[in-house]
């Protein structure tokens with residue numbers, strides 16, 4: 001079994017799987033059970049100043065399902081902790097004492113002034129926690145009070161608050177970013193300038209999951225009304241992955257460490273986040289959907305993957321895919337591929353045909369006895385058929401080799417790399433000459 | 434050979450070679466990767482899952498299915514095998530319809546359980562076909578344990594003991610290991626020599642030596658084993674069979690079903706196995722069904738399975754009964770054999786019909802028969818065994834017998850169903866108890 005031990009900004013944990021700040025980490029009872037189940041660390045549910053907030057007393061969650069009622073997306077309108085500050089601090093202290101090898105991070109959200117930070121940070125230090133995470137992400141309720149994403153959407157505030165926090169504690173500081181913004185690099189840059197040791201992302205995305213068509217009200221509905229909530233779960237993973245990659249590949253961000261969050265459910269999701277630059281990961285919805293035990297699959301799966309690749313430590317995965325993330329304009333236009341349907345695996349559902357015939361390039365033929373074949377002379381290698389085929393690996397994209405003639409264009413496949421910046425159709429290409 | 438299904442008497446070679454092959458092919462062919470993913474997708478990853486409780490070896494079923502779903506079948510196999518070292522065989526032979534799959538919440542909700550057994554096979558095959566053995570031995574303890582019987586109970590016990598660092602010597606009366614996995618289980622449940630392949634794979638742990646042709650009571654005594662080893666585990670199974678009491682039971686053509694099945698399992702060429710044209714099997718358990726079905730598959734024209742009570746009292750599961758019916762076996766209930774008729778060889782067999790309280794109804798039944806198989810129960814054989822509880826060895830929950838330093842498990846031990854998976858569980862648990870005991874005294 002591979003060595004899964006992780007060290008993130010100096011904080012050690014037996015594996016890179018942390019629970020994100022949310023209900024799974026909101027009290028001693030949960031966190032003890034999470035640690036017993038194998039989680040490497042937790043970010044405690046966000047603490048605030050007393051008097052503590054009050055949550056709604058109606059439905060807090062809405063959901064989006066896939067086939068078989070598989071939960072793909074969850075939306076919530078929960079606030080930060082609704083328990084007294086001292087209760088949380090006392091619990092954090094005993095749990096950290098009893099589980100010294102696990103990472104204990106405390107998430108914080110207090111008003112945008114230096115005094116409250118000066119007040120709360122020593123209290124957290126006293127618990128023996130390993131670090132703090134600044135919640136600049138919560139998109140509902142707290143933002144209406146000038147906290148959470150209201151801070152996270154203004155880079156200047158992020159920088160200012162981060163600086164206060166760094167000035168008032170010796171603990172490592174992680175700044176948690178909101179995705180409800182146009183360019184994720186700006187808040188990351190602000191955090192870096194403020195002296196943050198790391199950023200974590202993403203928090204939840206503004207959303208309405210569905211509308212009750214009898215009440216004509218958004219879900220979740222509370223007494224006939226609904227408010228937008230924060231979206232999370234498998235559905236948000238692609239958005240989170242891109243944001244992580246955007247930060248990881250920006251040379252001006254000085255390779256700031258990243259804790260990856262958003263839809264992580266399996267070992268594979270974890271490995272993907274890490275390959276795109278995350279030093280570790282945080283999980284919320286998967287634990288809320290399947291329970292703490294889910295971490296066992298993440299542990300065994302990541303370990304198996306590392307063994308199969310001969311990877312000795314998790315750090316070797318971090319950032320390995322970053323050099324391969326580029327901009328569209330640098331993609332090789334001389335690379336030509338064709339879809340290929342494996343007739344032994346094909347179950348003849350015809351979904352590839354419908355997709356290609358109706359919405360793509362009419363590049364799949366259908367015989368009277370339901371044999372589906374790719375017409376190379378039409379296929380543009382868009383990948384849509386691969387995406388809609390229900391059978392894994394039934395349709396694959398096969399690269400053409402240089403000097404073959406592409407039957408679609410009648411042109412030889414070029415061996416040399418050439419991209420849009422040099423393409424004759426690009427007006428800028430000529431201008432540059 | 435020119436016999437066919439209509440040839441009277443007991444004859445080999447009733448079928449074409451293609452028919453033999455088709456009849457004895459895998460009952461449930463292995464899942465293809467796509468099928469496995471679709472099947473795995475249906476699991477809800479239930480909390481404290483009822484399927485786990487229903488598995489005698491308590492395999493973490495939701496975890497292993499999730500590991501299949503996330504593309505790590507070898508990790509799934511390890512989850513299975515760490516609880517049940519014969520997870521490969523159990524996946525093939527467990528009556529899942531009465532165990533894990535019966536308890537599956539999707540069986541209850543939709544009448545369609547997650548295919549736990551077939552997924553278990555998918556994972557264990559994936560690992561074992563690469564020749565990978567995922568366990569290592571702990572540091573040597575210097576202790577030696579004798580295991581009598583190389584069936585599922587004995588081998589499961591031996592593997593766990595070896596893993597814990599002990600040296601194990603297994604003695605078996607037969608020439609091959611595996612017990613009923615090798616000599617008893619229906620051919621179509623374990624094709625392509627799987628039983629021996631699994632034994633070979635299991636032994637890769639190291640530290641286990643098997644001595645074949647060594648029988649307790651004939652070549653070995655319990656006292657000597659206790660003297661030479663630090664502990665003894667008895668996994669003898671049930672070597673004897675109950676004989677039919679009806680007059681004429683000694684006629685030619687009447688034999689016990691277990692022996693017939695053992696011949697079948699050991700046959701190099703199934704066309705060499707003779708079978709009657711009109712076969713009658715007496716009994717209502719798994720052995721009766723297996724004998725009846727396999728007689729039919731060998732080309733018998735008429736096969737009747739006759740049981741003395743109602744269908745609901747049969748030990749064979751409803752699934753097994755339906756399997757027999759689908760292969761053309763006629764199931765007759767409430768009939769007790771009273772006489773076997775024939776001049777030297779059996780020709781006919783007579784039954785009295787009885788009601789649910791086993792009282793004769795006054796009606797009777799005569800069936801043409803040129804071969805009769807008795808499957809009316811197996812018995813424990815052997816003298817100087819530890820104390821019995823009824824007809825099996827008396828044991829505590831972890832397999833301790835009345836004799837200090839001697840444990841027992843599997844079919845020979847009282848309690849638990851006579852199933853492969855139960856034998857594996859009992860062997861494993863005895864090993865853990867033996868280990869705890871030996872290390873406490875260390």
Ligand SMILES: Cc1cc2nc3c(=O)[nH]c(=O)nc-3n(C[C@H](O)[C@H](O)[C@H](O)COP(=O)(O)OP(=O)(O)OC[C@H]3O[C@@H](n4cnc5c(N)ncnc54)[C@H](O)[C@@H]3O)c2cc1C
Nearest residue numbers: 582584585586606612613648649670843844851852853856
């Ligand atoms: C025909 C048939 C079909 C079956 N089908 C199924 C099925 O589909 N599914 C299922 O779960 N269960 C099935 N069973 C039951 C299952 O096979 C047994 O419950 C299981 O094999 C018991 O394992 P065991 O190790 O206790 O005994 P066994 O498998 O009987 O092994 C005992 C071993 O001990 C050896 N031995 C016996 N006496 C001595 C001695 N004196 N000295 C040394 N060695 C000795 C034997 O040679 C044998 O190798 C079936 C049983 C039969 C008879």
Ligand SMILES: Cc1cc2nc3c(=O)[nH]c(=O)nc-3n(C[C@H](O)[C@H](O)[C@H](O)COP(=O)(O)O)c2cc1C
Nearest residue numbers: 020021022046076135203232233262263283284285
């Ligand atoms: C019910 C709920 C409450 C949450 N509360 C907090 C919080 O208090 N502080 C915080 O930083 N993030 C909070 N989050 C956001 C999560 O920590 C996480 O960033 C987000 O859910 C994305 O990860 P996921 O897809 O694994 O769920 C909450 C999420 C949910 C679902």
Ligand code: SF4
Nearest residue numbers: 356379380382383385
């Ligand atoms: S890759 Fe696109 S164009 Fe080619 S066959 Fe598939 S759907 Fe059609």
Ligand code: SF4
Nearest residue numbers: 488523527532533550
């Ligand atoms: S060992 Fe048998 S009962 Fe247990 S999970 Fe596997 S198939 Fe089901």
Ligand code: SF4
Nearest residue numbers: 476477479484537538
């Ligand atoms: S009961 Fe069925 S659905 Fe639930 S965990 Fe077990 S196999 Fe999966």
